[in-house]
Amino acid sequence: MTTQPTAATSTQASPDAFRSLMSEFPTGVCTVTTRDLDGExxxxxxxxxxxxxxxxxxxxxxxxxxxxxxxxxxxxxxxxVNFLHAQGQKTAELFASGNPDRFALVPWDQPPGACGPHLVRDAHTVADCEVVLTQRMGDHVTVFGEAHRITRQHIRPPLLYGQRQFRSWSQTDPSQT
Structure with a gap:
């Protein structure tokens, strides 16, 4: 059975329409960290x-x-990859802002063997990864990382982002569909 496209299904996917679509798909929030060759x-x-x-x-x-x-x-x-917990919203916003002093404004550490800074206050878990593959697509690069170490830092609900809002796992209502 075939259906005729309607105005709603035949709309061209513009960047704004795609951004709006993806805003309806809630996801966890992370901060990706690394150091450059000079240690910054x-x-x-x-x-x-x-x-x-x-x-x-x-x-x-x-x-x-x-x-x-x-x-x-x-x-x-x-x-x-620092998986942020529900109290990490300010850090998520800071690291999204481009503020060049972000690492001076949050507590962090890089334990021996870590692949990048660990956000010790705001991440519930950190995965230390080695790059195994990259693929450019449009204006982004997909980086595949093999996790060599996983460090659990806090037991707190994760920070989520969807509909252009931050929420915690505990603020979601599973009974609504």
Whole structure:
């Protein structure tokens, strides 16, 4: 059975329409961190994170092409994904702002063997990853990272982002569909 396209289904996917579509898909919030070859910390907020494989344990992050964080990550070949908890909204906003002093404004540490800074107050869990593959698509680069170490820092509900709003897992209502 075929259906005739309606005005609602035949609309061209503009960047604004696509952004609006994706805003309706809630996702967890992370901060991707790394250090450049001189040891300077870099980081940015990222909601484009997903698991890829259990063996080897691999995830992917999508970062804006041209980002200094992406450049540092590619130069060193390693990064950390800080999965933010519900009280990490201010840090998510800070690392999305581009503020050059962001690392001076939040507590962080880089333990021995870590692949990037760990946001010790605002991340519930951190995955330290080595870059295994990159793929450019449009204005972003997908970075595949093999997780070598996972550090649980806090037991708190994760920070979510959807409909252009931050929420915690505990603020969601599973009875609404």
């Amino acid at each position: 910390p870099w980081g940015m907020t990222c909601s484009s994170v997903t698991s890829v494989s259990l063996a080897p344990p691999t995830l992917l992050v999508c970062l804006r092409a041209g980002s200094p964080t992406l450049q540092a990550l590619l130069n060193t070949g390693s990064f950390s």
